[in-house]
Amino acid sequence: MKRPGPNDTEVTTFSGREYWIMENIALILNFSLNPLPYTGWDSVLKSLRTREAFLWPVPLPILPHMLELYDISFFLKQSTLAITMAKPSTKPSWETLYRPLQIDVWGLVVASVLIVYTVLLMLNRSSKDKGPSAWLVMKQVLGTLLDEAIPGELPHRSTTRVVLTAWLIFSFVVGTVYRSNLTASLTIPKYPPRIETLSGLVDANTKLD
Numbered sequence: 001m002k003r004p005g006p007n008d009t010e011v012t013t014f015s016g017r018e019y020w021i022m023e024n025i026a027l028i029l030n031f032s033l034n035p036l037p038y039t040g041w042d043s044v045l046k047s048l049r050t051r052e053a054f055l056w057p058v059p060l061p062i063l064p065h066m067l068e069l070y071d072i073s074f075f076l077k078q079s080t081l082a083i084t085m086a087k088p089s090t091k092p093s094w095e096t097l098y099r100p101l102q103i104d105v106w107g108l109v110v111a112s113v114l115i116v117y118t119v120l121l122m123l124n125r126s127s128k129d130k131g132p133s134a135w136l137v138m139k140q141v142l143g144t145l146l147d148e149a150i151p152g153e154l155p156h157r158s159t160t161r162v163v164l165t166a167w168l169i170f171s172f173v174v175g176t177v178y179r180s181n182l183t184a185s186l187t188i189p190k191y192p193p194r195i196e197t198l199s200g201l202v203d204a205n206t207k208l209d
Helices: 017-029 041-049 093-097 103-126 134-145 158-187 198-203
Strands: 002-005 009-012
Touching: 093 158, 103 134, 103 158, 134 158
Parallel strands: none
Antiparallel strands: 002 009
16 A cells, blocks of 8 residues: 655555464564566466565465475465366257167167078078068068068078077077167266266367367
């Protein structure tokens, strides 16, 4: 604070909690205070490093790299760092149709459908009797995968029956796993992972608007 002094002079006085603390420290340790003008954080930090200034009472975030450059005398109050973010939203409801299985599993299922379809077509062509059409074979493969009844007549050749039986077992396992995971995902919605640490916030490349 600046106030008029004797002989048309101006006297500058200081007050406030931090100044009174420094004034008491100077009185106990027997030194005098010479306040320097404040021109910003960077200039004050530079003055402390060059020993032009020795004390600086200010709220300051104490980071690890600062402890290597500055000595912290004592704390008046401590504040903890907290990250407040909105609750992660769930994915669109239509994505629940494929989320019960991983993308790699879906790729293997599609590959298995194509392989079984091709094998059944080759077995039907190699047979002397006219087998089912390509469309009927596709309905047999996809129908059993979707837990539907086998359309048309059952194959007569034992080789075709073995392939179709193996496919039925595969479809039963995949269908059971899919339905159980689908029920669980619909009952208990799965939220995206929440950011809990500062490093996680940096890795997420989050921007402040």
